[in-house]
Amino acid sequence: MTIISPDARTPPSVAPSRRRRRGDHAHATIVDVAARAGVSTATASRALNATARVSPELRTRVVASAVALAYVPDPAARSLASRRSGLVGIVTGDLRDGGTAACVGALQPRLAAAGYATLLAVTGGHSAGVREAMAGLVAQGVEAVVLIDCADGGATSYAPPGRVLPVVRTGSLTNAATAGDIVVDATIAGATIARYLLDLGHTTFGWVAPADDRAWWTTALRDGLTAALVAAGGRLATAFAVVPGGAAVAVRAGLAAGQALPSALVCADDRLALAVLRALAGQGISVPLHVSVVGCGDGPRARQADPPLTTLRIPADRLGEAAADQVVARLRGEAPGRRALVAKLVLRGSTGPAAARD
Secondary structure (H helix, E strand, O other): OEEEOOOOOOOOOOOHHHHOOOOOHHHOOHHHHHHHHOOOHHHHHHHHOOOOOOOHHHHHHHHHHHHHOOOOOOHHHHHHHHOOOOEEEEEEOOOOOHHHHHHHHHHHHHHHHOOOEEEEEEOOOOHHHHHHHHHHHHHOOOOEEEEEOOOOOOHHHHOOOOOOOOEEEEEOOOOOOOOOOEEEOHHHHHHHHHHHHHHOOOOEEEEEEEOOOOOHHHHHHHHHHHHHHHHHOOEEEEEEEEEOOEHHHHHHHHHHOOOOOOOEEEEOOHHHHHHHHHHHHHOOOOOOOOOEEEEEEOOHHHHHOOOOOEEEEOOHHHHHHHHHHHHHHHHOOOOOOOEEEOOEEEOOOOOOOOOOOO
């Protein structure tokens, strides 16, 4: 587990406001934020304080000013004044995933504009890593924690005595989500894929996913897909379980074993879908003439595939923004409210009408 502090501060002996050059936003101060917003320094400070009561219009104006100037408060000064750290922890499994990186990229500046610095913990995707990360972040004095696509690992149990530690989970969660979580409903996403393919005339479907994958997202995506197919008279004909050799190996092995190729293959993520496209091309099977392929994620490679990949687009940036807003609301003492976002199916060349079959 690695803890990274992306908001490293200038040593206290060097006053950022004295170092800042005109037009250099890297060291903007609260005075600059106030001047840009047309308010007093005290008013700007109250607007950026998660516990202060100001009008929504004023808070919006000051936050917009802070974002424009890339203003990040000094947590040490804030801690001395309020006996609070001004730190929010972020825990995630792997930043190499484009969606996770986008979520963090939207989350951090929104929290910064509200007056919070962040500590980022990368766990490697292991539950033990989540527990270790939580213990480390609490030891650093974080006031709240955002978990991105990982279980909480008993997160609330790490709160210091006499303190409530707000924990906001975000990502591809399902019915396991609780009040306060910011989620993408994978069950609805699976049903969306099913209805689209059924409308194209497909009646037999394949599912491509890791053989031992029990992730909430994967399970719920398949559940939503299957339920919609059953309701419409379609069927999930076969599953190409991905073994350590990868999706291409699984597809080739299935074909070699005489498995009938469904008219549409739905993949748990884009990485698998791209491997499937390569495997089918290697077998001389045309996409989408003979089989349609759908992925999940909509990373840059999806658009560059041959043919370009039809896939679910997860609103990662909106997840990050909503999670930040939830954290700030929780730290103001407001009751949590679950929010579900909708994944969008992006249509490209890897899907088409079902081919006529004898």
